[in-house]
Amino acid sequence: MKYFLILVLYPYFVVDYVSVNSPSLAADQVSKESDAFQRGLSALKENRLEDALVEFTTAEREYPDNARVRSFRGILLAQMGKNAEAAAEYQEAIRLDPLLEDACRNLGFLRWTEHQLVSARDALQRAIKLSPDDSFAHYYLGRVELDAQRYEQAFLELELSRQPLPADAGFLIQAATGYVASGRRENAHQSLEQLMGLPLSDAQALQVASLLLSIHDNDPAINILQKLNRRQSAAQSTWAQFDLALAYLLAGKYDKAAEQALVYVEGVRAAASPEGAQAWSLIGVAYAHLNQGEQSVNALRRAAAFAPGEEEYLLNLTRELMELNRYPEAVTAVQTGLAANPKSYSLHLRLGAAYLAAGRYAEAESVFHDLVAAGDPLPTGYIGLAQVLLRTGHAEEAAMVLADAEKKLGRKFLISYFLGLALARAAKPAEALAAFQQAVQLDPNNAEAHLNLGKSQFTLGHVKEAIAELQQALRLDPANPQAKRLLSQAYRRAGDAKNAAKYAEASSEKPVATTSELIGDFFVPPWQVPPGDGEK
DSSP, X not given: OOOOEEEEEETTEEEEEEOTTOTTSOTTTSXXXXXXXXXXXXXXXXXXXXXXXXXXXHHHHHOTTOHHHXXXXXXXXXXXXXXXXXXXXXXXXXHHOXXXXXXXXXXXXXXXXXXXXXXXXXXXXXXXXXXXXXXXXXXXXXXXXXHTTOHHHHHHHHHHHTOOOOOOHHHHHHHHHHHHHTTOHHHHHHHHHHHHTSOOOHXXXXXXXXXXXXXXXHHHHHHHHHHHHHHSOTTTTHHHHHHHHHHHHHTTOHHHHHHHHHHHHHHSSOSSSHHHHHHHHHHHHHHHHTTOHHHHHHHHHHHHHHOTTOHHHHHHHHHHHHHTTOHHHHHHHHXXXXXXXXXXXXXXXXXXXXXXXXXXXXXXXXXXXXXHHTTOSSSHHHHHHHHHHHHTTOHHXXXXXXXXXXXXXXXXXXXXXXXXXXXXXXXXXXXXXXXHHHHHHHOTTOHHHHHHHHHHHHHTTOXXXXXXXXXXXXXXXXXXXXXXXXHHHHHHHTTOHHHHHHTTTOOSOOOOOOSXXXXXXXXXXXXXXXXXXXXX
């Protein structure tokens, strides 16, 4: 019996196929007397693809029910770029022999190259079930999961493959992105260090800089973008100037961000353009962080004027106006935005928040009620309506609104937290306690949730439990004066005069936040991609 070693070149690996002696290849079907099959194997080995196709086609006519012939013809067709025909051959091979692991793996690989991730995953998982130690099946399943952004599964499969990972820029950027998303900062740092030693296109360098900023390696990111900026010609440099300004902003270097964005604005041919609007928005955000309110508002107004149909610019403007307590201007700005974009959910929500902050409760209630009645898919409309009701002395109605939101949207931290506030205000401490306990389960690191849970425990006379929750609130927010004041009272009630005196220094109770969760953070402009380069 002869053995033929067929080398099928896949990216990064050479996969060996030793086929003729396979148990699934019956001796009475394709063996030494199958000259066409043997000649096809030889031609495939020598990369004579057309000759191999003729021979495998002949062998398939001779042995139409042989899975191994079908599988090899699929390998050949895939190498010839005839993917649809190759897939059909693999599928027929699997039908004829459901235990033929090679065909499952090859089909999975083929589907991965076509970015058909669901079918690729199914085929590779079947291959692994048939052969749990198949390192190539594990590897390509890892690549499938990486493409699908299912990062935990991806890294598990890649580790199980025990294969050296490719050192090309595209894979490393993908892996670093996955490590960042999974919170594996050290792995991300190692991948990015490796990337910085490779030749990168401008777009890849931009991706690396963005990833470095996301793990707070700010200086290397800025160095990359400074080099990009310096090496661009005058005609090409504007995108690099903008991205350098954005990097400064994300790194918290707000003065440099504003300065660099102004340089960019001067280089943009038409300042009143989408590119100009992005730059003025960036400048406005930088000035806001520098507490230069008037300059921030002026820059954000210019951004909104240049792109009146883009809600992000108006949301940034109204956020800053509300931070400066300039509520009438914020209302006017939102109304202007709604005239250009009447179906914007975010602008309607912002209008309600502006009315609420300005004390115009009837208008705020109307806006939030309309959002809720329209089937708000998010908790924010319900929370806004509940806040209006709390401000106007209707705590029980607020609790009913939030309970209804939970029925429709499920358990959400903000719904549970504000439900607890409403129930506490409605003098229902036991129910408030249950709501705050749920809020803490949903977000264990929220200091305000622990604070209010401790307060509810204290109200119900559960002093020991109250002290534990208030201590946790202080661990999460060491400067919280209300937690200190309540801890002093709890220790006093527990008979611990020493600790009661320790925390008695607390100042007056902090007011409950009412609009911050309706305002949100600034919308930061996206990166500008090098012309003609695109993502890789």
